[in-house]
Amino acid sequence: MKNAVGVELPEFIEGYGVVKPFAGAFAGYGQVQKAAVRLESVQPGKTKLLRSIDEAIEKVNLRDGMTISFPSHLRNGDHVINQVMAVIAAKGIKDLHIAATHIFPIHELLVDYIKRGIVTGLSASYISPGAVAKAITKGYLKNPAVLRSHGGRPRAIESGELHIDVAFIGAPTADAYGNINGVQGKAACGTLSYGIADAQYADKVVAITDNLVPYPACPIEISQEYVDYVVTVDSIGDPHGIVSGTLSVTKDPVGLRIASLAAQFIDEAGYIKDGMSFQSGAGGTSLAVTAEVRKRMKEKNVIGSFAAGGVTGFIVDMMNEGLFRSVFDVQCFDLKAIASYRDNPRHQGMSGSLYGNPNTKGALVNNLDIMILGATEIDTEFNVNVITGSDGVIMGGSGGHNDTAAGSKLSVIVTNLIKGRLPIVKSKVTTVATPGETVDVLVTEHGIAINPRRSDLIVKLKDSSLPLVPIEKLKEMAERLTGIPEPIPFSDEIVAVVEYRDGSIIDVVKKPLDTGGCKPRN
Template sequence: MINAVGREIPDEILEITGKEPFQGNYYRDDVPMTKIGPTIRPVMNNQKSKLVANIREALIKCEAHDGMTVSFHHHFRDGDLIVNMVMKEIHDMGLKDITICATSLGKAHAPLVPMIEDGTITGIESSGVRGAIGEAISQGKLKKLAIMRSHGGRVRALTTGESHVDIAFIGAPTSDDYGNLRGIGGKADCGVLSYAIVDGNHADYCVAITDCLVPYPNFPAHIAQTKVDYVCVVDEIGIPSKIASGAAKPTTDQRKLLMAQYCTDVVVNTPWFKEGFSYQTGVGGASIASTQYLAEIMRERNIHMGFGVGGLTKAMCQLLDDGMARVLLDVQDFDLDAVKNLKNVNHHRIPAGVYANPLNKGAVVNKLDYVVLASLEVDVHFNCNVVVGSDGMITGAQGGHPDTAQGAKCAIVICPLMQGRIPAICTDVTTVTTPGESIDVVVTDYGVAVNPARPDILEALKAADCVPLKTIEELRDIAYSIVGKPEKVEFEDRVVGIIEARDGTIIDVVRQIKEI
């Protein structure tokens, strides 16, 4: 069946998954739905200790079994040690047919590949998969369909019961013996535990893993004792230097600075840039530079940000400290400055569901004026691909891309016209991960294109005469004139993964890569 972004979703896939094809951004708006709760074991006995000696004991007590689903969060980013630690134990116990439901998986998790190959892991649900696991999925090594969903989509899936977690493993920088968890105060601080909060609410069992046990009560808890079954103390849960991998020096790459300047010019010349505006940006060099340019103009014009949201960096926290932003809402910290900045009383932690779940009574992203995003590819329909590389290999993550792009009044994607010899602006993206209807402006090093569905933005930018405006087709043609029109990547027929839209419909599928 052809879905609303023109992608063919095989009937067989719709049948296996029980899902519908993507029908447009607002398909499930105002449609009644029921939430699903977990099956829990109440702790009434005040003699019961939640402490377990090791992960094996936790797994046994949580009734680990073949075919179960275990979940993890990615707040430790490339410094995460929890996923490999737990999965090694599961592997050593001889358990099979495990599904991992992670908020994201990255390069740190390459040791899982042999477990995919030997049938320990047969399912993966994640916002994206980088590195060797992505390659393994693209090569068809994972038995079941991989499911890629956004941060907001994951909360939705757990809340509706589309996805059910048997045991959630929550790495916590600090915990007390009764499972009050905090993102700070330990050896491997990640600041917030926002992505794991839904796991605490919806998994049958919840195991906290910490390397810093603190006296009871570890308050204020970011995940409370009422959600946690067991606490396991290990030597090390994360590598601090790799957790804060966003702590890069400001970029000196002029191409990124050029795009950052265009991006800022777009922001400050559109109608929502006024006192109290809201803003989200990412961790890339151009995004951070754009925030710095924006800060200069905010100071010049005495305009203050009402709130900033998202994965946060030093650049955003600086705005708060300088009084240029009123409030920050935090779901993830990309550098240690952002972690430290949580001391600021106006820097608030929010759960991933509050941030981006499309099927609650209104997520924070709905209140965004601007979001600045990146993309591997953008096509002439403004569809974005942030998951599958132009070589057909799974290599990225949706993260909050589809959530914020849909929510924001002005969603800006920064994307160099060419990635090496690959045209990033193209006729059709390899895989649609964010629908074009969510994307308003595309900023490249060769010019800026506005989605024709947004004549208001186009008029504002024309009137300001601030950036080189092009149509998206013109940008594509420039790219093709320089590097040529790329041949389509060849895939096998077999579908190895699905890309969920925010609402759980299927926006695209990922097929097995063809070996050359």
């Protein structure tokens, strides 16, 4: 059967289950049911503090075949997954499903556990390029990996589709009774948004901290009512891998040109106005768009409602300059953002569910006006790939991409038309993460394409001096420079399932056939 973005899907995927095909970005709304939670209540006098990870694994009675989760904001500095998995491996427990939020190069050890059958399933919102991503692409996992968006993951947890037996939550600061915050300690990371659903819905919750403080660990973000046990370790993360000292606007003149075009487009489309809300990624070009938007807001004396998303010091500055009344934060990207989140009441944290879960009474993305997004590939239907490279190898994930694209009034994709020799605008993307019906405009250095579905924008900008072109024209320009790429041969083996935010399947990742590239010719 074909889903609504034209992807051919089987009825059933071994190791995943029955396929619910993607039926449109807004087909999943309506009456929903949340799962009931099973927990072990705690009576007065009981202690939660354990001596070791090993003891915690004994106490929660971790067994073969269970699902364990690792919600994390520690990015490539995370030490929690590696430490817990080392103990689990040593105890001979196997056939586990890891429900992560992020997989980074630091988690390379997982490849070995995957090969040994200790880990047989894995789900995440983002899998950065590296050994684990390659191993999954090669089909080493027994069951296909499942990729969910930042809103889709808590939705799956809260609905019971993703039942977590044990959640291991890295706690930059905790007290002995299980209160946790992310703004103190040497591994401070700011908000703990991604772990809220895990804490609330997992059967057992273990807090792992390297900064045990006297009770209570205020300001509490995840509270004692959700936490079974607390374990101390030497280090939950490397601060250098967790946050960047500073993130800076790109110096690349082409990136700046794209940013300038994007900001002009947003302005001419009428979105720079009082009460506006705004989100952009932390990539160099996205940050440059933010800088251009800031300039235009100042020129027009505009006061915005809020900025959201992964938050940088740049966004904090804009709030403090009075350009936004508030900030909604799902991930602090730098030290300035962490300090602001800790100290400024207008800097509001939000759970992953509040951020993007469609099965709520309104996620924050529904209040977003302007969303700036990147793309690994985009096709002439405006479908966007942020999951795999054009060679089919996993190198990312939805993150908040399809959540924000669906919720925002104006979703803007900013990207170079070609990167090196690779065309970014193609007739068909390798993997669909975000459906074209939720993407409004594509801005490249060679021209801007408005999605024909947005006839209102086409009318509004009909006299614009901006280089507006049909997306097909951008595809031709790209291919004139690079040549037409040869299709990558894939096997029939599904190595990963890409869920849309509502839990339907928007695409699958198949194992690329190893063509071995080009052999030396003799």
